[in-house]
Amino acid sequence: MKTKTSSLLAYFGIFAMIVSLSGCFKVEYSDELTERAEITEVVYTPSQHGTGTGIGMSMKGTMVVTTTSVNIPEVFAVVFKCQHGKFIVSRREIWEKSKVGMKVVVHYKEKYHVIDNRRELVKYEFLDFTETK
Secondary structure (H helix, E strand, O other), X not given: OHHHHHXXXXXXXXXXXXXXXXXXXXXXXXXOEEEEEEEEEEEEEOOEEEEEEEEEEXXXXXXXXXXXXXXXXXXXXEEEEEOOEEXXXXXXXXXXXXXOOOEEEEEEEEEEEEEOOEEEEEEEEEEEEEEOO
């Protein structure tokens, strides 16, 4: 009976902690921002699939046969260069309309975590780009 009571108290404590923390944390986004950039690389890597078999010996001296399977998905990536450096976007729809050397305006938002009235920038969320002439 004592073990059940201890477990119940532990679960209640964890639940109370989660509820108290969830009230203090939220996510905010900036308005849409833009920045000039150039596309420096457009990368495609096809998917790769394969299997293999291996034979070995266990610690007890018995023969062991293992099978390994590899499934790597295809990758679509675009490298943008802006005034702050380079960044990569890995989305097929962006890759499809990108060409090396394109001058573009990147559209993005800033993502913030707000904890106890303190905003912390956690990432830039890429939205899209438009080509400039």
